Amino acid sequence: MSIPFPKWVRLRFVVVDRDSSGGINQLLWMFESIDEDRKQQEKLRVLSETDMMTGIRNRGSGEATIRQMIAEGRQGLFLLLDADDFKSVNDNYGHAVGDKVIINIAHSLRSAFRDSDVVFRLGGDEFAVYAEGITDANVASNVINRFIDNLNAVPMPELQGRIITVSIGATFYTDVQADTFEDIYRRADEGTYDSKRHGKNYVTFKYEGVDVADDIPEVLEILESEK
Numbered sequence: 001m002s003i004p005f006p007k008w009v010r011l012r013f014v015v016v017d018r019d020s021s022g023g024i025n026q027l028l029w030m031f032e033s034i035d036e037d038r039k040q041q042e043k044l045r046v047l048s049e050t051d052m053m054t055g056i057r058n059r060g061s062g063e064a065t066i067r068q069m070i071a072e073g074r075q076g077l078f079l080l081l082d083a084d085d086f087k088s089v090n091d092n093y094g095h096a097v098g099d100k101v102i103i104n105i106a107h108s109l110r111s112a113f114r115d116s117d118v119v120f121r122l123g124g125d126e127f128a129v130y131a132e133g134i135t136d137a138n139v140a141s142n143v144i145n146r147f148i149d150n151l152n153a154v155p156m157p158e159l160q161g162r163i164i165t166v167s168i169g170a171t172f173y174t175d176v177q178a179d180t181f182e183d184i185y186r187r188a189d190e191g192t193y194d195s196k197r198h199g200k201n202y203v204t205f206k207y208e209g210v211d212v213a214d215d216i217p218e219v220l221e222i223l224e225s226e227k
Contacts (some may be wrong), residue, residue, distance in 0.1 A: 051121040054106035077134040080188040081168040086125040089111025112147035165200035
């Protein structure tokens, strides 16, 4: 029976014999498998990057990944969102139900976006997404509506008929301007506040430094599920 060679090994050697002048005559080489150590390290790394309540990325992991993607010029859609009137959910139905709402939002986001997209929880009821390659508002709206449909399809009998709605700010990182992570975060954050002022289940797309003649003005759209 063959024994698989370990993927990760630690190599050590021991001098067994030397000659009269101190030169090495014999060495004993030892190979020690450290596969389990590496697996444990990887497990700890994943845990350090994961939001424990929802199972998606945490803020540190999400932001670091997006910063790296921007540094590499990888264009895409950036979203910020939070649940509307979330405090009243905790106040009226209890924190256990509030936690369930947060988990359902996370799972609905994860299933609406691709595995390669960066979906993470900022904290509380706030979430963010970076979807590489999406730089068109119509395509972005379709994905956002898929998320809303997913969220609406999750049964929440504890809410006694209340529907969970969200306010979303959206922007794009493109090669039109030299954006930083702080730039796209600021625009999406402004969009989230604009959406809250206009009602529930709104998404506001924010653009900056783009000529309106290019037919990319700042727009406000209500999500399809509320039309």
